[in-house]
Amino acid sequence: MEVGPVQDKIQLSHGAGGTVMNDLIKSVIIAGIGRRRVAGGAGLDEFDDGATIPVDGREIVVSSDAHIVDPIFFPGGDIGKLSVCGAINDLAMMGAEPVALTDTIVVEEGFLVDDLKKIVASMNAAIESVGMALVHGDLKVMPKGKLDRIVISTAGIGFLRGRKPILDSGLRAGDKIIVTGPVGDHGIAIASVREGISFRTSLISDVAPLWGLMEAAMGAGEVTAAKDPTRGGVAMALNEMAEMSGVSIWLREEEIPVRDEVMGACEMLGMDPLELTCEGRAVLGVRGGAKSILNAIKGTPEGKGARIIGEVKAEREGYVIMETSVGGKRVVGPPLGEPTPRIC
C-alpha cells in the first residue's frame, strides 16, 4: 500500500477508505468543487454517511455509493444485496428512514443475463425488507475487456425520523460507544474467496440492512452519532467520529466482539480486525440509558451480538485509545485503508 502524499497516479490505496483516500478526496474533490452543500444542510465537507437537503422546513437525506466488489457473488451475499444495503445503511446512520433508491448498472458485454437477474433479485429482497422503492435507474454496457463484469452505483433518499440528522460530530464526553455485532466478517469472507489468498472458512459476510436496528436504537434512547464501518473498518469510523466531534474515544479491547475465525485469519494474514470492512454493522454513540438502547438493538436480528465497547472523553481530542486485554493502552490510528482491494 502506498504511503504519504497524493501520488501522480491513482493507487489502489486511494480507494481503500482510509487516510490515503481521504487525502485524495480533500486535495482533488473538495478543493475542486465550490458548492458542497445546500444552504442549511450537511454536505460534502462532513465526510458523513450522507448529506441533507432542507425541503420546506424539514431535511431529506441523500447518500451515494459505488460497488465494485470481487467476487460479485460471495458467501452471504452478492453485489446486488451489497449495493442496496449500502444505501439503506448510509441513510440509517443519518437517522433517516430509507424511502427511495436510484441505481446505475454498468455491465460488461458478454455478462450473463441470468446473473443480472440474480443480482436484481438480491436488490429486490433488500429493497422489500425496508419498504423503500427503486424509482429510477440507468444501464450502460462496456465493450468486452473494458470492465471486469459489473459495477453498481446507488443513491438513497431518506426522510429523517427525528428533527435533526445524526452526524459524526454528535459525540460528547460521557457518551457510550456500541458496536452492533462481531467485526470484520465481511472483510474476511471476501478475502477467503479471493484469488491468491484463498483459505478455508465457514464465515459469511455480515452484509445486512440496518434500518430496523437503527429504528429500535432511536426508539430506546438518544443516538448521538452513527456510522457503518465499511472500508477502513471500525478504526476509521471511530477516528472520523472522534475528529469530527472533537473528543476522544476509549475502547476496551476485551469488549470488542471478533469471531475466532476472523481473529485466526487476521493473525494468518497480518490484518487488524478493527481495520476490516463490515457491511452489516454499526458503531453508535449513545447518551443516557446505554443499556436500554443496547437491549433494544440486541432484540433485532442484526443486533444480537451488540456490545458496549467504550466511552467518550473530552481529553486528548481526536484520538481513539484502546485499553488492551493485558492492561496497557495503545492509540488506534486511522488506517491507510482496508487491505483487500474491491472489498465492496
Add this chain to the structure above:
Amino acid sequence: MEVGPVQDKIQLSHGAGGTVMNDLIKSVIIAGIGRRRVAGGAGLDEFDDGATIPVDGREIVVSSDAHIVDPIFFPGGDIGKLSVCGAINDLAMMGAEPVALTDTIVVEEGFLVDDLKKIVASMNAAIESVGMALVHGDLKVMPKGKLDRIVISTAGIGFLRGRKPILDSGLRAGDKIIVTGPVGDHGIAIASVREGISFRTSLISDVAPLWGLMEAAMGAGEVTAAKDPTRGGVAMALNEMAEMSGVSIWLREEEIPVRDEVMGACEMLGMDPLELTCEGRAVLGVRGGAKSILNAIKGTPEGKGARIIGEVKAEREGYVIMETSVGGKRVVGPPLGEPTPRIC
C-alpha cells in the same frame, strides 16, 4: 447490433438506449423489482428522465445516470461535464430546478491524478452554471486492467418549478413540437475521434446544461412534455413521448435542424441523424403560444438554433411520422439504439 428478444448474454446494444435496451430493462429490472415508485410519485415504470418523491405536499425530483464515454476528453467537453449536465438536463426535463448532486467515481489504478483534477474542474463549472451543489460522493479504485480508465455515476435532486412534473405522457393533440438546436452533434463529435472510424471534422459536442433554457420556456408558456434526446436520439425520445401520451407526432423533415457536417458524416457512415445522441438539446411539447415559447428559448445561449419541427395529433396513436422534403410520409420507428458504443 443484435436484434430480437433479450439474449442470454449482454450485448452492446443492451446499453444503446433503444428498443433492445428497453426490452432488457422491462424483462430484467422492471420484472424483478416489486416497489418501483413512492406512493403518489412517478417512478421506474414511467421510463422518464427522472422520478418524483412526494415530500409534505410537494414533489422533489431525482434522476440517475452512469457515464462511460470514450474518449473521456472529447471535442467540446469531457466525462466530467457530461456527467453533471446529464443530471441537470434530466431534472430540467422534468421541470425541476437542479438543487443537489451526488456522484460516484470509479477509476482505474494508474489513472493520472491531473486528469482527475481536470474532470473535477469540468464538473465544477457545470455545477456552478446552475447554482446546484455536490453534496455527497464515493470514490472507488479498480485494479489496473479491470476498468478502462473511469466511470462516473451521478444522481440529481431537484425542486419542481411548477406544481406538477413535466412527464413524457403530457402531450395532447394540437401541441407543437420544438427541438432546441441542431441534432446529432454529440454523436458525430464522438464518432469522429473514435479509434477505427476517425474522420476530419470541426464539429464539437453539444453537451450543455439546459436548466436556463427550460426556465425560459416554462416562463413563456405551457411545456407539456420534455426529453433530452440522448442515446437513441430524437427518434427514440419522440417515440417514447408518443407512446406514453397515446398520440402521434408529425414531423416536417425540412424543419429539423441538422448541421451539414453531421449530415455528411451520417451519409458516409450510414447513420440517421435522428438516431444520434445529443447531450445539450431538448425536444419539447408546447401548448398555446408556441411562437413565444420558441422565442424565449432562442433567447438563451443553448437555444439559438431552436425550431418548431412538428405537431401532435390524436390519430395513429403511438406513431412518429415524418413528412419528407419531397412530399412523402414515412414512419420514424424507435431505433434499436445509438450506433456508437460508449457514446455517453
